[in-house]
Amino acid sequence: MTRDRALEDIILxxxxxxxxxxxxxxxxxxxxxxxEARLITRAVETRRAEFASGRVLARNALAALGRPVQALGATPGAGPDWPDGVVGSLTHAHGVVAAAVARKTALAGLGIDIEGPRTLSLSTWGSVFTQAECAALTDSHAAARLFSAKEAAYKCLAGLGQPPAEFSDFEMQPQVWGYRLRMSRGAPPVPEILVRHCLIGERGVCTAYCHASTGQPA
Known part of the structure; x- marks a missing residue:
């Protein structure tokens, strides 16, 4: 499978x-x-292509990490069933797919998201953003970028075993380099999650990660 090394470098x-x-x-x-084939027996061809491309890249990444697998199944929540001791994330959008993996001794949680050119209509903001996030948004393009950041953060939270019920249950607090995640009042505490974003032309790339207790700070 052909690799997009430029995109890999951006994510890295x-x-x-x-x-x-x-x-x-x-x-x-x-x-x-x-x-893997059993997981997509009823899928349409486009979904089959997305799934298969993602699994091929994920297995390639795991082999490079030193944790090769013959197949990558799915969790009850339909996410990839990463090997013990590994965190990972998959994303696909507008004809590209990416996989990222790390050992849990380095990262406790990991999420990535890619978005192509899109907007997020005002009518949807209240269901995915907090009041503070809505107040800071300038237009539908900014909303789409923030949604991508929250998508990556959600994947990271899910990897920690603490997926929130709704996107509005956690908030992205802007920083010079990206965002810090803050859970809503009353939610269980989580380790510090850092979210970074890069806009390349009309393509947005977001990552979210949480260092393991033995890992290094950002």
Whole structure:
């Protein structure tokens, strides 16, 4: 499978050392291991291509990390079932797919998201953003970028075993380099999660990560 090394470098630039990233174009699904093939038996062809491309890159990334697997199944929540001791994330959008993996000794949680050119209509803001986030938004393009940051953060939270019920249950607090995540009042505390964003042309790339207790600070 052809790798998009430029996109890989962009994602790596938004993450701490120790993460392996693989990215490439979404291509037609070829033969898959039985465990993976069973997960998409009823999927339409476009979804099959997204799934297969993501699994190929994820297995490639795991091999580069030194944790090769023959197949990558799914959790009850439908996310990738990463090997013990590994955190990871998958994303796909507008013809590209990417996978990122790291050892849990380095990161406790990891999330990535890619978005192509899109907007997020005003009518949806209240369901995914907090009041403070809505007040700071300037237009539908900014809303789409913030949604991508929250998508990456949600994946990171899910990897920690603490997925919130709603996107409005946590807030992105702007920083010079990106965002810090703050949970809503009354929610269980979580370790510090850092979210970074990069806009390349009309493509947005977001990463979210949480250092392990043995890892290094940002």
């Amino acid at each position: 630039g938004l993450l701490p050392p120790g993460v392996i990233v693989r990215a490439g174009p979404i291509v037609a699904a070829g033969p898959l291991p039985t465990i």
